[in-house]
Structure formats: structure tokens, C-alpha cells
Amino acid sequence: MQTNKYENFSAIDFLKDDDFLKWQLFRDEAGNAYWAEIMAHYPELTVSIRKAIDLYKKCVKWNDFKLPPYEVIERLVLLQDSIRKEKQRRYRMHIYWWASTAAACVTLLLSLVFAFNDYQIKPQSEAGSLLQNIASHEIDEVTLIVDNSAMILSNNSQISYMASGAIIVNTDNNTGDPLIREHILQTQQSKLIVPKGRRSSIILSDNSRIWLNSGTTLVYPSSFKGDKREIYVDGEIYIEVEKDSLRPFLVKTSKLDIEVLGTKFNVSAYSSDMEQMVTLVEGSIAITNSGKKNILQPNQLLTLSNNGDYKINDVSVMDYICWRYGWIQAHTTSLKELAKRLSRYYDKEIICDPHVNMLKCSGKLVLFDDLEKVLYTISKNMNINYRYKDNKIELFSEK
Numbered sequence: 001m002q003t004n005k006y007e008n009f010s011a012i013d014f015l016k017d018d019d020f021l022k023w024q025l026f027r028d029e030a031g032n033a034y035w036a037e038i039m040a041h042y043p044e045l046t047v048s049i050r051k052a053i054d055l056y057k058k059c060v061k062w063n064d065f066k067l068p069p070y071e072v073i074e075r076l077v078l079l080q081d082s083i084r085k086e087k088q089r090r091y092r093m094h095i096y097w098w099a100s101t102a103a104a105c106v107t108l109l110l111s112l113v114f115a116f117n118d119y120q121i122k123p124q125s126e127a128g129s130l131l132q133n134i135a136s137h138e139i140d141e142v143t144l145i146v147d148n149s150a151m152i153l154s155n156n157s158q159i160s161y162m163a164s165g166a167i168i169v170n171t172d173n174n175t176g177d178p179l180i181r182e183h184i185l186q187t188q189q190s191k192l193i194v195p196k197g198r199r200s201s202i203i204l205s206d207n208s209r210i211w212l213n214s215g216t217t218l219v220y221p222s223s224f225k226g227d228k229r230e231i232y233v234d235g236e237i238y239i240e241v242e243k244d245s246l247r248p249f250l251v252k253t254s255k256l257d258i259e260v261l262g263t264k265f266n267v268s269a270y271s272s273d274m275e276q277m278v279t280l281v282e283g284s285i286a287i288t289n290s291g292k293k294n295i296l297q298p299n300q301l302l303t304l305s306n307n308g309d310y311k312i313n314d315v316s317v318m319d320y321i322c323w324r325y326g327w328i329q330a331h332t333t334s335l336k337e338l339a340k341r342l343s344r345y346y347d348k349e350i351i352c353d354p355h356v357n358m359l360k361c362s363g364k365l366v367l368f369d370d371l372e373k374v375l376y377t378i379s380k381n382m383n384i385n386y387r388y389k390d391n392k393i394e395l396f397s398e399k
Helices: 011-015 018-026 029-041 043-059 070-086 127-135 318-325 335-346 371-382
Strands: 094-103 106-118 142-146 149-153 158-161 167-170 178-181 189-194 200-203 209-212 216-221 229-240 249-252 257-260 264-269 275-282 285-289 292-296 300-305 310-314 327-334 350-352 360-366 385-389 392-396
Touching (some): 011 018, 018 043, 142 167, 189 200, 209 216, 229 318, 257 264, 264 318, 275 285, 318 327, 327 335, 335 350, 335 360, 335 371, 360 371, 371 385, 371 392
Parallel strands (some): 229 249, 350 392
Antiparallel strands (some): 094 106, 142 189, 209 229, 216 229, 229 264, 249 257, 257 285, 264 275, 275 300
């Protein structure tokens, strides 16, 4: 093992190293063992290596628009197009795309696999009708529907739309291998469906970024045309809108039209809930319901009830966007409400015994991957118990 070349390496030096970049992209057993041995023999390099890993995840990932150069993506798209044409004879395609190109001084061989299932998309115009067809389908995994085909993605996948027209999907499978989708129809409406118990994120063609919570459907165009940018939501999203003073950005729900130029805010608009909420982090937004327009300022929450009543309150925005970071902040929240949020997040029905329904809880609840840890935390802090009953989880008190 030749490791002396890493002497006095900084984090940036590692990001320029072929072996380090290959390790981050492929994350295979051989690479893991190689770098574990380096850190064991040269512990003084550990800090720089870990910082390089963190920088790679934040700045050099394939799904980040900071990746230079764009020619890399273009070459991949062209290669995939030639492979697709050779394999058109297959009726139901499982396409294995092999692409090699250069990125950050590294020659890579990417094994790219797509599984497409026929899925007919009917062009529609209104948010309600666009989302209605989705709700009737039984979907258990994150699903991206584009070009009349459905792509099944892993949990926490991130989708990126490139200026070239390519779609890049980084999956949460620890391999680091991106999935590349060829150029798509510019007029096609795409749908990203995130069922209960799953989460995802997307970078739109204008570089706006959206995080989708469990049980959310997002409808959007592959690229924005004309004098406005428009998407449709049923569920909960946190969005950072890329500023464009010439093209306002519109988020439509079943009850609200939200217009912005460039800002950050959270929308909770599940069709099954009694209320829809919009929380503004920065900038300003105009919210319209039944012809009534309200301007929201940072650290304000607009709540709209099913009967059309609305109110605006000053809030701590972190309480409403913390789900994106993997935790829930409760402020005298009823156990019944907390159970509903956890049911959606974990796709497991959680109910409360009538005696504990209205118990109030406050504090930060970490959303562990293991639901059992979350239930244990709640039971110990609130002095209650839980049990599995008829394929449900019941929170109860023995007092």
C-alpha cells in the first residue's frame, strides 16, 4: 500500500485524489478496507479525510449543480441515447446503461440500472385533477413518473434536473452510483410520489430545491416555459425557490395559491388534514384563497381551516421545518396529534387510548430509523406504555 503520497494532505488535496474520489463514488468493500487501513496506520490523516468526505457530500455529489463540467453529463446522455436505440426491441425494458467519462480528473465506470413500468399519464391542467389520479394508486416506494414510465427509487433519493435535460438520481444505497435518465420531453408533466414512511428531495430545472415529507405528491414540468414557474403539491414540502424576478414561482395546493419570486418556506397541505399551513422562513410570499390575498412575512404561519377561516401567527419556523432534519419539535402538542404525525412518517398506524389522547408533550423528538426507539423515548418521557394490537400500535396508560 502506497500511502506516503498522502503525507500532509489537506481535505482539498484528497478531493483531487483519484483513489479517494473512486472510493466516494463506489463505496465498495475494497475501498472501505483500503481507507480504513490508511486511517489506522496514519491517524493524523483522519481529520482531513473526514472533512474531505463531508465536503464531497455537500459540494461534489453528482446531484449537485456545483459539479463541473457540464460536458460530463452531456457525454453520458449521448452515450445512453445510443444504447437505448440499440435495445428498443425489448418490450418491457430493464436497461443496463454502462457509461464511462471523466469527472474531477477521475475515469469512472458507472453501472446504471433503470426499471421502467408502463404508466399512462394524461395531461391535465388543474392541481386537483392532477393530484387526484395519484391518490387512488397503491404505491409503497418513492416513484418518479416521467415520459409515461415509472421509476421506483429508494428512500431518501435525490432527483436533479440538469440544464441539458438529463435527470440524475442519487440513491441512498451507499454505493454512490448515480442513475442517469436521458433527455426528456420538455412539455411533459412529471410526478414524484413519496408514500408514507418514505422521503425524497428534488432539484428542479431552475435550480429550486424541494424536500418532500412522507405521504406527499409533487407535480411539476421537466422545464419551466413561459412567464411563470408552477408546481402542484398534496402533502408537505420545504422549498428553497431560486430567485427569478421575471418569472414568479407558484405553489398550488387544493386550497391555496402561493406566489413567490425567490424565498424559503414550508407548505403542509395534506388533503386528508383539516388544515393547510404555510410557514415562511425568509423573503415574502403572497397567499391566495378564494380571491383573498395575504402577504406573509418571515417567521409567520398562515393556517387555513376546511371551513375557509384563516389566521396568521408569529412562530418559531424551526418547529415547522425540523422534519427535514429528522426530528419533531413539540410545544404542548397533544399525544393524539403527535401519533398522527408519527403514523405518516413511519407508515404505521399509531393510535391513542382515550385516557392519553389529550396528554400534552413538549420537547425535541428525534425521528430514529427504528420506530421502536421513538416509541421507547415517548413511553419513558410521558410515563405511558405502548403495545402492538391488530396491526396497530396503541399508546396507553395503566393508571
